[in-house]
Amino acid sequence: MMKIKGFNNYDLEGCFVYFIFSRELLYIGETQKITFSRWIQHFYKSGTFTKKVKLFGDSNLDYFSRVNLLSVELTDLRLDFPEMRWKTLTQAIEHSVHIELSKSQSDLIKSYYDKYEPEINRFQIVSDTSKTCPRGIPTSEWEYANNYAKKILKEVYHYI
Template identity: 30%
Template structure:
C-alpha cells in the first residue's frame, strides 16, 4: 500500500460481519494502529457489538480510499469535507445494508461529527465513488467465498 503521509482518506475496517468506517488526514496505517489499541474506537465499538467476535482470531480487513479531490482544496478545508464524505458513505451503507453482505452491522457512527452540508457540488459524487469501492471489495470477497471467482 502506498500513499502520502498527510492526505485525506476514507477507510474501512472489517471483521466478519462488522464494518467500521472512518476518515483521517494522515496515512491510514497510523490511524489503524490507534484503532486496534485497547482504547481505540474500533476496538471499543466491536467489543460493544460482539464481545465474542472481538476475541475470535478472525481476519481483520483494512481498506482505504485516497480522496485526491479533497487534497486539491486548501489544507483548512480537508477535515470538514472528508467528514462530510465519511458521513454520506455511512448513510449509503445504512440505507443499503442488505446489499453489503456479509456485513450486517455498521459499528462506527458519524452523527456527532458530520457537517450538515458540503459547499462543493462534487461532494456527494465522491461519497458515491467511495461507497462503490467498498461495495466492489465486498462483492469480490463474496464471489471468492462462494467459489465463483476465476
C-alpha cells in the same frame, strides 16, 4: 533484490476514508494522515474499534483474528478544494458513506461479504458520525460529498 522506500511527513498526509471489516461488524472512519497510523490506534485496548467490538460483538467470537482493512485516498478532494476545507469535506464524505451504506447493504454484501464472510447476510455499522459530521456547510459541498461517497463505494465494490 530489495526495495527500500522512505517516507517524510508530507508522504504521510492525505485525506482518507477507511473501512475496518470484522465478521458482521463494519467500522468506517476518516483521517488526514496515512491510514495505517489510524488503524493502529483503533486496535489498542482503549481504541474505538476495540470498544465497538466489546459493545456490539458476540463475546464468544474472536473479531481480531478476522479483520480486513481498506483505505481510500480522496485525491480529487485535494485538487478540487483549498487546504482549509479538506478536513471538513473528508468528514462530510465519511458521513455520506455511512448514509449510503445505511440505505442499502446489498452491494456490499454481494461484493465483500459473499466473498470473505459468506455466512453473514447482514452487517452492522458500528462507527458513528454524530459528533464529527460537519454542520452548516453549503449545499454544494454536501452534494459533492454525497457524490464522492457514491463514487467511493462503487470503486470499493469493484476493488473487492
